[in-house]
Amino acid sequence: MAYTLREEGYPKESIDSAKHYSELYFKYVQSNAEKDWKQLRAYANTITSRKWVGYLDVPETPKSEGIRWWRSNKYDP
Numbered sequence: 001m002a003y004t005l006r007e008e009g010y011p012k013e014s015i016d017s018a019k020h021y022s023e024l025y026f027k028y029v030q031s032n033a034e035k036d037w038k039q040l041r042a043y044a045n046t047i048t049s050r051k052w053v054g055y056l057d058v059p060e061t062p063k064s065e066g067i068r069w070w071r072s073n074k075y076d077p
Helices: 002-007 012-031 034-047 051-055 065-072
Strands: none
Touching: 002 012, 002 034, 002 051, 012 034, 012 065
16 A cells, blocks of 8 residues: 555645554454544544545554454454
């Protein structure tokens, strides 16, 4: 995702923000902890209006399809 955003001409600040979101996302995928879900949703709420948010998976629920897929495949970044 960072490479794509860079190639699309997004500034470093946008790329860093998207990377931070991805870190929170996969932290929740691995932990399944409510505190991590709340942290992910809070940050998601701050980036929803950003132009590049479409490059990310922003789940509406803690058991969204994307979250379940990553867990079932035991993804480990």
